[in-house]
Amino acid sequence: MKIVQVASELFPYVKTGGLADAVSALAGTLAERGHEVSVFLPGYRAAVDHPLAAGAQRTLGLRIEMGDTFMTGEVRSFSPAPNLTLHLVCREEFFDRRNPYGTPERDYEDNHHRFIFFCKGVVEAMRFMELRADVIHGHDWQCGLLPLLLRHTEQRYGITLAMKTVFTIHNIAFQGVFPMRSFYRTNLPDELMGIDGVEFYGQMSMMKSGILFSDRVTTVSPRYAREIQTAEFGCGLDGVVMTRADDIVGLINGIDTDVWNPATDTLIPANYTVDNLTGKAGCRADLLKRSGFDPKFAGPVFGMVCRLTEQKGVDLVLANAEFFKKNDVRFIVLGSGDKELEAGLRELVAAIPSRVSLSARLDEGMSHLIEAGSDFFLMPSRFEPCGLNQMYSQAYGTIPLVTRVGGLADTVIDLDHNPHAGTGVLFHPSEEGVKAGLDRALTLFADKTSMAVVQARGMHSDFGWDKTAQAYEDLYGDAI
């Protein structure tokens, strides 16, 4: 099949979270399975300057209609792997910046223009490059206008650019909502400004457009597919999602086992397998040392890696400060984002510096070391479309402590509910829930035999992408 993937993040070129990992692994796996895959990504500074993009060539000059004006840009392309071509949609004014979406203090004020330009650039590139795709698959709100722009261009020129459009919701909490006055930049018909179009409480919602106007909608776990049809998890779009109930499917992400594999990982100090865990002990000692603790510490080590946002339940952990004060444990956090949550974590570190450490930055190497060196990985998310770290944890023999929501509940089996197959600890997303989860971890840690059994089960689990890639192929080919 000829498959076009469109996303605003792609590992290893630009990553702020799980979207980059998921799209990279999906595109890579589809290419390995013999499909002809093109991926479109904004030409961010980090992507253009990435060593793997050194051979990128200008393949197209762009002149994009943006309302009553035209804006120029270009497409740069290269092939990082067989069957895989990466196209960077470039315009310095929009994408030659330090971050993809904004500074730590605020979002960039022209994000609507940036991502309208990006989507239009993709459509123009498909037109001029004569890509004629079987499917075009956009991810998250940044690609929400794609199906409308694509079909509009097809009508205008009497051509077919893609047989099918697919839209994946990685996180419905981020919706790309902008003042309606920016709609004119799309050059789409005015009737789309209404409630049956992109209108959302008087504004323009790019996420709504993706959900309403794609042929098929997917999200990243079966449970989240059900959750976003409820007021509790739908973030105001539950009614819109419900209108697509027959066309929505939840396909769980896999993990990229070329990148997240303790036997081959080059970012950790020692490799290991389920049959020989010596290397894991080495990673643990190294993690403790790098976090400023005694590497010989024998008690439980809790790790946490996440964007610091309300979604990830950092405040629920902070509400359990007593647990860390009372028990001789180590708690190692890597995360950046919300300044208040960061300040809260700093306070906890200041109160018990001998037990808690915080690295408030993006650090790919440290994220691998925490997965490898911890005994438990804490993910107390309020909602979690899929979640990747709970799967990385299991692959690395680190027991996940997660809330019973979204993809977490779909990928971790609770040890109390199912002692013969349990791979982790599940709890309610609340202060009391987190406390119960942490207490259960202590009990489990004291029982070395059970710890080893649960650890081995996780490491034997198959979270590879092949099954999921097959499901996407079926979806693209209309089999599901």
Ligand SMILES: Nc1ncnc2c1ncn2[C@@H]1O[C@H](COP(=O)(O)OP(=O)(O)O[C@H]2O[C@H](CO)[C@@H](O)[C@H](O)[C@H]2O)[C@@H](O)[C@H]1O
């Ligand atoms: N400070 C830091 N330094 C280094 N690495 C860091 C980091 N903070 C986070 N990461 C990494 O970012 C990724 C986070 O992935 P998740 O899927 O757990 O969450 P995210 O909410 O970003 O993604 C959204 O999209 C994905 C993909 O579909 C869904 O799984 C998820 O539920 C949804 O919220 C992991 O690879 C993690 O290691």
